Amino acid sequence: MQVVAKHPAERLAEKRSREVQMEHERQVVAEHYQHKPEIFMRVLDARLAYATAVYLEDGEDLDAAQERKFARLATKLDLRPGETLLDVGCGWGSNLLYLAQHTEGVAFHGITLSSEQAQIARKRAEDWGVADKVTIEVRHVETLDLPDESYDAVLFSGSIVHMHSRAEIHQMVGRILKPGGRLLISDCYYPAVNRGDRDSSATQYIFVTALGYCKLTTLSEELAFIEDSGLDIVHVEDLTESYVRTLGAWIDNVREHRSWIDEQSPGFSKLLQTYMTIARLSFHKRTALEYMILGVKGRPRTNYGTWPIP
């Protein structure tokens, strides 16, 4: 098997102790998400999802495609009364609050590195009448101290890419999930065979300048971490084309609001447009890939083999 080239940011991270790397992520990753939420309100969909949507039809708008993504997450997570969900990297509450609004009797906990995001998510939970079932904290995932078998579902949407200590994080997820518990990840990966230049200044711009710290594994590496934690992989889908369209919609919004964004945060529109354009090209050329992965601990209660292809 071909060895996947590591990005310099990942090689640097490997030289740090786990604690120092965690502190590094806490600072440099949070920085992007601490920008004024009002900026992201002009760039993203109404629920502020900062991850790929799921497009099906030509001409569909971003909000419709993100609504499809939320509904798909809800189907895959299959939350039932009395259950609990942990959203690792909950952002401004996009998925967490949708799920809270569309389920009965489920308790939700979200964590993010950004106090700005946590504030908006809590306010939205109040405004949307779900504050009684949602808690949100500013916390790095590796500082969670949770009992064994304490959650029914764990979600990472657009967040695991920021986390260096993947094997350890997956071990923790495998431990805290109850039997029958689900792990759902929506994120980006490298193709297994080297395509493109991973040491390029364009990659450096996205991984470090714009987003602080990113580590892309291949799909098979992530699946191996999940399997090593004791879970079975039950479903994987490729959302790469949807991410090309999502990024296109975000770029159009940045362009439309460029001067307003720069009044709020000088230079930020250029940073957003540049990193999103490089990313869009990478997904278009399939030098980066977008997947949604579902793992289950123990016996699944759904027969995933019967799922229709939409």
Ligand SMILES: C[S@@+](CC[C@H](N)C(=O)[O-])C[C@H]1O[C@@H](n2cnc3c(N)ncnc32)[C@H](O)[C@@H]1O
């Ligand atoms: C691209 S946003 C995705 C937000 C949301 N999940 C969504 O789909 O809209 C990434 C999120 O991951 C969070 N995050 C990144 N690394 C984290 C870590 N180590 N622990 C907790 N949250 C983290 C960031 O604070 C941010 O909220």
